[in-house]
Amino acid sequence: MQRMASETRRSQMLRGVLDLCLLAVVVDEPAYGYEMTRRLSERGLSTVGEGSIYPLLGRLERDGLVATHRAASDGGPPRKYYRASPSGRRALAEGVRAWHEVRGEVDSILAAIELEVP
Amino acid sequence: MPAFIEECRYEWKRLGVPDAMADEMAAELEADLAEAEADGVSAAEILGESDPRRFAATWATERGLVSQPPQKKSRKGLWIGLAVGLVILLLIALPALALITVSSGSVSTMHSAQPVRSLVIPNVIGKKACKAVRVVARSGADDWRIAGHQHGFSCKEHLVVVGQSPAGHVVRRDGHPVIVTLRLGRS
Numbered sequence: 084m085q086r087m088a089s090e091t092r093r094s095q096m097l098r099g100v101l102d103l104c105l106l107a108v109v110v111d112e113p114a115y116g117y118e119m120t121r122r123l124s125e126r127g128l129s130t131v132g133e134g135s136i137y138p139l140l141g142r143l144e145r146d147g148l149v150a151t152h153r154a155a156s157d158g159g160p161p162r163k164y165y166r167a168s169p170s171g172r173r174a175l176a177e178g179v180r181a182w183h184e185v186r187g188e189v190d191s192i193l194a195a196i197e198l199e200v201p
Numbered sequence: 202m203p204a205f206i207e208e209c210r211y212e213w214k215r216l217g218v219p220d221a222m223a224d225e226m227a228a229e230l231e232a233d234l235a236e237a238e239a240d241g242v243s244a245a246e247i248l249g250e251s252d253p254r255r256f257a258a259t260w261a262t263e264r265g266l267v268s269q270p271p272q273k274k275s276r277k278g279l280w281i282g283l284a285v286g287l288v289i290l291l292l293i294a295l296p297a298l299a300l301i302t303v304s305s306g307s308v309s310t311m312h313s314a315q316p317v318r319s320l321v322i323p324n325v326i327g328k329k330a331c332k333a334v335r336v337v338a339r340s341g342a343d344d345w346r347i348a349g350h351q352h353g354f355s356c357k358e359h360l361v362v363v364g365q366s367p368a369g370h371v372v373r374r375d376g377h378p379v380i381v382t383l384r385l386g387r388s
Contacts, residue, residue, distance in 0.1 A: 117233035120247060121240075135249040135256060137230070141264035159236065163229045 102139055103178040104128060106148065106167050110175060113166035115156070116140060140165060148174050205244065206230055208253035209260075216258060218266045226260065322381060324369025330385050331356040333365075343378035347385060360385040 108114060108122040116137060123130055130136060143149045148171035156162045167175060206227050213223040237247050248256060261267045320341040325333035330347070337345045348364075364384035372379055 115233065116229060117236050117247065120237075130246075130249065135247065135260075137226075137256075138259045138263040141260050145263065145265040156232075160228070160232050162232055163225065 100178070100182060101130070101136075102143060102148075103175060103182065105136060105139060105143065105165075106171050106175040106178075109149065109165050110167040110172060113152075113164040115162035115164050119165065143171065147171075203231070203234060203244075205248070205253045206234075209257035212254045212257035213261055213266075216261055216267045218261050222261075222264070222266055226264075319371050319373045320379065322365075322367055322369055322372050322379070324365070325362050325383065326365055326369075328362055329356075329388070330358075330360040330362060330383070333362045333383060337381045337383070340381075341379075342381045345381045345383065348382050349384070359388050361388040362386075 104123060105119060108119050108126075114122060119140075120130060120136060140149070144151060144165070147168055149165045150168045150171075151166075152164055153161045154164055209230070210223055210227055213226070233247060234244055237244065245251070258267070322342060323336050323340055325336050328336070334345060334347075362383050363386035366382045367379075
């Protein structure tokens with residue numbers, strides 16, 4: 084029960100920044116959907132249980148925060164590649180600044196807590 | 202093509218997503234799932250959703266390919282809107298209906314709910330009995346009687362009104378019912 088509540092909290096916290104994480108992994112180099120999942124995983128973020136990235140990519144595309152193009156992949160079928168657009172780069176910069184502010188404010192309250200999980 | 206993607210296609214078709222867009226999303230998903238499988242990654246890890254219809258609808262909606270997301274909430278909102286509209290209609294219609302009822306001069310329960318301070322009793326002396334009764338009944342008087350004709354009368358008797366009480370004039374209501382008494386005679 085406690086584990087489930089913990090996962091729900093993690094999901095809720097991630098939901099607010101997952102779009103920034105997606106932008107972050109395509110800000111320098113374009114990637115297709117599964118490749119983005121792999122990059123997130125390589126940097127330590129598993130999206131299992133957080134829902135698919137596809138609806139989120141759809142929203143980023145609709146809002147003009149990513150640009151897309153189709154290109155051949157290594158030996159496979161043509162893939163749809165995503166890359167952060169100029170608007171997406173600005174949104175990422177603002178989002179990262181907001182994240183640092185919030186993280187600092189929350190840390191100033193929670194970092195002093197020294198309780199152990201029972 | 203995996204069954205999951207087939208279900209997605211069905212849902213996109215149902216939602217009116219253009220075929221070109223549906224083809225693009227299906228191809229993207231199929232290629233990603235095939236590569237994930239080759240890597241030993243489960244489809245659940247990629248999809249994060251076990252219901253293909255819901256997954257497809259969410260994706261298409263987020264891309265802006267569906268005008269209205271298929272949510273139950275919208276139907277609930279419709280019912281709330283209808284209920285509010287009905288209440289407003291009743292609030293407007295009831296006072297209007299009451300006014301119409303009073304102004305038509307008919308005796309009814311609405312009449313007593315909004316009492317008229319005074320009313321005009323028409324002068325029906327000389328009129329045929331049946332017509333006089335109809336005129337009095339429409340005047341707003343609470344009741345009418347025919348003096349000396351406890352058992353009623355027939356319109357074929359050619360009777361006319363030879364007297365009435367109160368006489369034809371403005372009668373002020375003072376809390377008592379206004380009853381018009383007609384006296385009939387042969388024409």
